Structure formats: C-alpha cells, structure tokens
Amino acid sequence: MRMVLLYIVTACLALVCCTTPKEKIPPAMPMEQASGKVILYQLMPRLFGNKQTANKTFGTMEENGTGKFADINDAALTAFQQLGITHVWYTGVIEHALLTDYTRFGIPLDDADVVKGRAGSPYAIKDYYDVNPDLATDVPHRMQEFEQLVARTHRHGLQVIIDFVPNHVARAYRSDAKPAGVKDLGADDDKTVEFSPGNNFYYLPGQSFQVPDGYAPLGSYTFPTLDGKFEETPAKVTGNDQFTAHPGVNEWFETVKLNYGVDIQRGRSTHFEPVPDTWNKMRDILVFWAGKNVDGFRCDMAEMVPVEFWAWVIPQVKALRPGIVFIAEIYNPDQYHRYIETGKFDFLYDKVLLYDTLRALTTASDRSTAEIAQVQARLNGINQYMLHFIENHDEQRAASRFFAGDPWRAIPAMVVSATIDKGPVMVYFGQECGEPALGVEGFQGDDGRTSIFDYWGVPEHQKWMNGGLFDGGLLSPEQKQLRQVYTDLLNLSGRSAALYAGEYLDITGANVTAGNFGTNVHAFLRFAGEERLLIITSFNAAAPMPVTVQIPAEAFTRMGLDPVKGYIARDMLWRETEVGIDEAGRFALTLKPFSAYIFKIK
Template sequence: MRKIILSLCVVLLACSSHKEKKETATVMNKSSDKVIIYQLMTRLFGNKATVNKQYGTIEENGVGKFEDINNVALKAIRDLGATHIWCTGVIEHAVLTDYTKYGIPLDDADVVKGRAGSPYAIKDYYDVDPDLAVDVPHRMEEFEALVSRTHEAGLKVIIDFVPNHVARAYKSDAKPEGVRDLGEQDDTSQAFSPGNNFYYLPGQSFRVPSGYNPLGDYTFPTKDGKFEETPAKVTGNDQFTASPGINEWFETVKLNYGVDILGGRKSYFDPVPDTWIKMRDILIFWAKKSVDGFRCDMAEMVPVEFWGWVIPQVREVNANIIFIAEIYNPDQYRNYIEAGRFDYLYDKVLLYDTLRLLINGQLGTKDIGEIQKRLSGINSNMLHFLENHDEQRIASKFFAGSPWKALPGMVISATIDKGPVMIYFGQEVGEPAYGAEGFQGDDGRTTIFDYWGVAEHQKWMNNGRFDGEMLSEEQKQLRQFYGRLLNIAATNTSITRGEYIDITEFNQRQSNFNEKVHAFLRYYQSEKVLIVTSFNDQEQNVKVEIPHEAAIEIGIEAQARHAVKDILGNEGKLEIENLILNLPVKPYASHIFQIQ
C-alpha cells in the first residue's frame, strides 16, 4: 500500500510546474461565491511548544494565542482557498489553569475534562478564554483585534455558539450591567418550570462519576472527588440522574428552553421563555463584535422554534451573518432550514459517513448518488468535511492511515454541491494525531481537552513563519493539492453556481467502471466540468460515458470531439469523443476536467 501511495505522490509532484503555480496565484485573487471554511482550534493553532507531556500544564506544553493568528498566517490560509476561519474555543470555558490573580475563580477539577477543559463547557458566555490572551485583563480587546485583522486579510470569522448546555460551575463575571445570570432566578424546588434556565433533580445532590480521576496522577487544588451541587442539575446530554457515568457529558448541565423533557416533552413557548431571551442577547452581543457566523453546537437538541425566533433578530444586527447547525438527524434537515432559518447544516451522517466507508473499502460509489437524491432541494445547504475537531484524523491509524487515500473523497466533498466545504487545521499536511494527550487518550483525534502541540501542523507553522519550510516534500505536495482544490471549488462557476448531474450509476450499469470510481458533471451557462475520482488501489483504464440526456442538458454535441483540460493539475491531453472519455486512472486519483 505504501508503494502505491508513494507512486501517487510522484505523479502529483510531476504535475507541479512554474506555470501551474502562477495560475494558482491568479485564481487566489478572485472572490468566492462558495463558503470555504478553515477550522482551527484556537489554543492549538499557534502553539510552538513541542514537549507534549500527558496532562502537561500550560507552562509545560504551551498554548496558542489570539496574536499567533497573525497577518502572515491569515494570508496563508486565504491563499489556501479559505473564505472563513472557524475559531474554535473562543468563549470562556472551564479550565484547570490558575487565573485567580485576574479575579477568575478556580474551576473544580472534578467537573472539568482535561487540563485545558472542553471548549463546549462554557463558563461565561460574555467572555473569552484567558488562555488565548497575552495580556489577560485585555483578552477581549485581543479577540476584537483578531477579528479586525482577519477581515483585513479578506477572511470572515465564525465562532462557536453553545446553546444546549453550560459548565456545571457557570457564572458570568463579565456580563453587561443589568444582565441576570443563568439560573439566578430559578425556582430550584421545581424539576421543570418554563421560567427556569435549568432542569433540576429536587432532593438529590450531584455525585462525581465513579472512577473519574481528573489529571491522572497530578494534583490540583480543587481535586477532591467532590462537587457541591444541590439540587443536582440534568446533564447536557439529557441524563436525568444525580450520578452520571464517566462517558456522559457530566461536566455540563442542560439548558431549559421551555420544553418539559421530564414530562412528555410538552412545550411552553408563550410567553417567550427566559432562556430564549438570555441566549438571544448573548448572540447579539457577539454579533456586535463583528463576527460573521456562528457554528451552533448540537443545534438539534434545542427546539427548532427557538432558532426560527432568534436568527431573524440576530440578522437585524448583521444581515449577512451565517448560522451553521451541528445536526445528526437527516429527517430534521429540512425543518432546521425552513423553520429554523439555518443557512447550513453538518452533512456528517450522510456524505461524511459514506465517504469514510468508501475510503476504507466498505461501500461503493453509487451510494453517493442516493444521498444527492435524498437531499434534493437542500444540497446547497449542506456543509461537507472529512475532518473536524470531533472526528478522527484521516491520516490516523483509526481512519485511512494515509492522507492520500482520502483525496478523492475530499474532491467530492469540495465540488459536489454549491454549499460550503471545510477542512481542519493540519489536515492539509497529513496530521495523524499521534499520542495520548490527556483526558481524550490516543484515539486518532487532536485533543480538545488538553494543552498540546500539533506536530505536523507545527512544521508548516515553522516557529511562526507559516511558510511550510519544515514540511517534507510529500507534505508540501499534499498542501499544494488542497490549495489547488479549494481555490477551484471557491472560484469555478460550474461548482459555485452550477447544477449537478450524477453519471456514476449510468456508467456502472454499462460496466464502464467499477464501484470504486465516481463521476459527475457540474455546469453553469457555458461552463462545464466533469469530475472523476477513483478509490481503487490499483491503476485502471476506465471509460467515462456522458449519457445523451446529460449531453443535451449541459450543451455539448454527441458526435463532436471536445477537448478537456484537467484543472486540478494532472498532465496530458484528452478528448471526449462520441460522449466517451477513455481515461487511465492512477490509484486514489482525482480529475476535474474543464470541457472545452
């Protein structure tokens, strides 16, 4: 397998030329009709430390700062093809680092996961993580400066909004004057009340999960196996117990949006629940910081009626702000677009899961066409990806074991729809997420719970130069591939505005290629592209035939010859003759043919 992958690298390297690089630079200067997201874990992105000690402190393992996402880094991300950066972990969450000298109380180790804590256990919706600031008292100003320079670099900023749950020790010390804290006015004698911000278990006290040992063998002033909470609150993942398990979201508590989840899920939305108003005000607070979008964590665990009520109000502050829903139930997709007013939804359960199985040889390419049919009418609302902070790295032993094997899946993700595509920092250089960082362990994901240095990404970062000089030649070629692909996806009008025609099923019925090859057309006015990808581990000669009905639709003559140019960078002159393209396909190869 390694021999096959290396041969592919040689082929791709051979496609790099001075002319090609010049063309890429020209493409990069164009604006995009398609959202291309570069997600980065803010505390990890700029970290230069390489100690990587399990459960290491911030002093030992280091941490990235807002200022590390500097003009050079932003230009490099923009040149890669991105239009937006998603800065993950901005809002203040529970951490096990001592900031008491700045008036920030210690968090309780027994309800914090990892040394740096989960960025989804929010402790103050009106503040930013002090880890990310060089000058902690001025941390908000440092975030605002990041937003400003990101905009100056031609990029937009997305941050997380975590609406479903908060840290157990939530308490805002930065809330604007006159704002009441979550839970401050709750009637804690009631398990559920429409006016409460939380759900309660009256008469019960919270108990730390049995066997939980925060920080392993290390100590911390608040580590004692106890956390005082009476009455106990319901956990973020709807566990109605005072003693949740270690694999539950025990460090968080569920917010109450007026749904009696303890009594048949009856809704009480009139009058508007207090939680709705508080969360609206939080969203507007951040919208006024000039952020350009919100990735809404576990959006489907919050009633769709809330989203339909709140999103238009936030858009009164910024009409162009985008909302992305993390959602895993395809049966609810249309509801969260139509009633919830979301712009984009995670397409994890359908396209991501299918591509992952396909990359690992467990599915065939015809399944992709079935997904496109199922999502007809909302395809452009789907956010595609192969990596994010929740998923295992492509290059890890838990996924593909090689970044090259996944490239055909990445090409499909980036080009199949008008909607957005996303990559996760380090993906473009083959980061494998080696090591047991702390709470998360060695599971093929880059930690979201501990301080850490992301080794392969750090080679591209090159001590803050962001020039990739420490990368291997193979990694440089991989990053160039991503840059070429994302810039095509961002600027080619067939992809950003055009329609989609699947021709995979037709060709497989004709026995033109096997179940590991995929082909489709995208077209817009006179522009048209044919995209062919192969998940085969051997070179094959395939025949790609355009059905007559498709030829008529995209406007090409059946009896004519049509030259094609592979704009993804593969060399060679080819023609479509009598609607047939005969194509030698390398292992895990991808082609984007501009039809002349």
C-alpha cells in the first residue's frame, strides 16, 4: 500500500511539473447541476454537423461531406439543454487513421489496407495527442477549434466527455503532436520477444503482417496506398488479442494490442512491478486531455485492460482534476463489481443485462417482463452506477428494421431505461428524431447502424439540424411529437428526485400473479419524499389491452401514504390521462400497444 501511495504522489508531482501547465488543472464542472441525474447525449461531430445529402456508397469527404467542431454551435448546445442533456459525449475526437489526404498539412497518408472505410474507425488511434483533422475548419488550428468547442459547451452548462481508447491503437501509430520529451509507443520495445513487461506492444518475431484475404476497404474504388500490402515486421498482435500475422477480415486487424504487463499467452500472468511503461504513457495521455478541460472519459473496451491499471490511474487523474468522470465500456456482468469497487469507475455500460432484455421484449413476443426484475436483482447494490441506453454507435438504431422498425415502438424500452435507476441514461444523436440508418454507407453496409467508418449524412437528424439552425424546422409533425416525448422524458428523469435519488419497488410480479395483467406489462414505483411515481410500460404488440393495476398496501406504507385513502394519478409523459386509485389501491387502464406512462400519485 505504501508503495502504491508513493507511486501516486511521485506521478502526480511529475505530471504537474512536466506534462501539464504549472497551474493546477481546473476542476471539472460540479455534478450537482440543474439536473440531478447524468443525461448523456452521444454524437459524432463528423456525422452530427454534416449538411450534405449525397450519401454515395464509399463516398469521399468531398462527395459526402463531414461535420466540423464549429458546426456544434450555440443553437445546437441550447437545444441540448432544452432536451434535458447534462453531458455531451463527443465521439471520434482523437486523431485516428483515415483515407483523406492531409499531406499538405504535414500529416502522412494512412495505408488503406489497414483502415476500415474512407473515414476510418475512430477507435484506431494514430496519435493520442492530436485531434481528427476532418473535424477542423482550419486544419493547422484543429486543436484550438476543439478547445473552443469545449469552452462553448461549458458556457451552456454542459459537460464534455470524450473517448479514451486504452486497449489498442492503429497499426501505423505515430504521434507527431506529442509534447516535448514524450517517447512514442513502441520506441524502446524489444521486438525480438513476443512479450516483455517493458514493451508497449506484443510481437510475433520472425513473422510479417499480412492483410486479411479478400479485404476490399473501398469496394471498387482506389486510393494511392491501396495495394494489398502493409509492411510490419515483426508483426504485432491485433487489438482483439489475435496472435497471428494473418488475421481474418472480421478481426480487429486495423489495430494492435497494447501491453499492460499481462502475458496473455502464458496464463495471463501479470507483471505490474515495476509499473509498466504503458501504464505511465497512458496516464500521461489522460492527464493531457484533462488539461484540455474535458470533464470525463468513456473508456473503450475497458475490461480488456487490467483492472489494476484503472485502480492505479483513475485516482491520480481525479486528484489532479476533481470531479472528472470515468465511464467503462464493459460487457461481462461478472466483472461489474470489480471495475466499480477496485477499478474506481463512476459508471459502466449496461448492455448485456438491461439493454438486451429490453430489446428482446421489444422484438420478441415470447419474452416476459419478469426478466427486468431479474436484471435489477442481479445489479442490486450497483444499479446507480449503470449507464442505460437504447442506442449508441455500436448498436442498431431503434427505428431500423433490424430492431423496433418504428421509433414509437421503442418508447417503452426508453422509458424503462431512463427511469428505473438512479444512474445515467444516454441517447444517440438522431434517436430522438427516429433516425432508421437506411442505406449502404460503405465498409459497414446496410445493417441498421449509422456507420462510424464512412463519410455520411444522417437524414432524419439533418431535418432537425435544418441547415445549422437546430430548430427542427424540417421535421414532420410526428417527428416533432417524438422529440417532445424525449424532451419531456429526459427532463423529468434528470430533475425528478424520485428518479435520480428515490427508492425503487417492482410491482409487476404481484400484478401478474393476481391476474391483473400479463407478462408483457411492466410496472414499478419510484419515490422520494413527497414525490411518488408509478411507471407502467406495455410491450404488447396487439390491440389495446384493458388492465387492472394494483398498488400493494405495503407499497403505500413505504411511500408514506395511507393505504385506505383514495388517490389520483396523473400521467406526466403525455399529460392526457388521469386515473383514480380506489381504497384497495386499484385502478383500471387501457394500454395501447407499446405504450408507456409515468403517473404522479397525489
């Protein structure tokens, strides 16, 4: 323990003296804002601000266009505030490999044989100390334009989240913007061995990298560096731990794995003393971006990096920047407690449990809402740390034919995501307008996702953007209504004490057992002080369904109400429904297919 503390103190002093400005990094904005719950809005600047509508498959930046930092203007940020947002996750900020020619600015061409799509993967980082030149109006001043975006976001009372990609980098990683005295990743590696605790990468001595068979990154189009070859000897191990010099096209072949002192091939033995060089380098990168006044990091594939690293690095960054937020992308529920309790993360993705359950309820008729209670039971004690969502850049759009097929059908799932826990909820840009992700963008194809690899316009989002006015001027009346529902839901979720700080009580099981409704209806209570909410959602795909809802007597007691008195409940989401609760705690309701209500009990 004393050794760990010594490392932390020494590291912090070194960082303040050498890597960061002399003054202390400004603290992050306080978490206690107008909203009491984190409401996160994810957007890719490259897609978000793009006004062009050509949408040519594998189109170049000139053909299909690209958004810029400057496109996220005051009007857009004001609209985020009105939507109820507290944090904006700017995805794809740090410079990554791509296939646009910036050589006139001193940026070398990337090799097309190890880049996915024309715009490249935002998770194949080529320089941790620079930003994506695609996003700049004036490329030589791209970092200043990002800093201006951060300041602009803060002026609107919003916090800034960016990606930190700790597990892998682009195959051609080389930083030309690193601070003086910083050595590049791999600069001092011993490439004659597969693994050394002091190396930044893993190697395959005696083997040369081979481009995956049949890989056609641009379809039938060409690029100056596209020749089916990429020189890398010895070959490095891929980002998804594939120890082969000839990875398949479905592997993360465009990236290479970073070495945190774990000997993957030999039982994943760990070598953490002395502190591995990769740990120090990645800490310095986090501190660099904290010095740019970002308020948090969404940590890509955090569980592929040893939890011991996070336990070591997060307290150091928080010591320099109190209030900064760390969000882990993680898919193994068995590791949730470790990454919260040991790893010190503030929030974790909850894709595998709640998201998967809600998606199944939305798309399959044979699933039971009892599964939601099972998720809550499994997350008991850490519910408040889980980040819920229905969409993000990795998942299919709710309105796509691969998911709900209709944005309204996904509303019950979204309502549950936003209201069931104290923890944060996230929406992905365009979700609130019903974006279905139609079209064959390029590398990713037509799969219900908005491609992160290609230059593209996002049509339904562009209707709300309305040429940069961000006023929804081109939305249909139905889309405007959909966005209003999201606005009401997110504002309520963020500002209701019952939802960001209250107790949770599931009443689904009791009602199903009593025969009041079937297994396609879900009901729970959230309450704090004088605010008592009843959330009812229907995953019924058929005709309108009459049900009886009963609030158990013990629930009234827990909410501080007299169970023998009658109450009324008014819906706060649609503002059209009011019901009377009788002395037995019952009321009748007709549930339309895929409907949702948030009743306030008075």
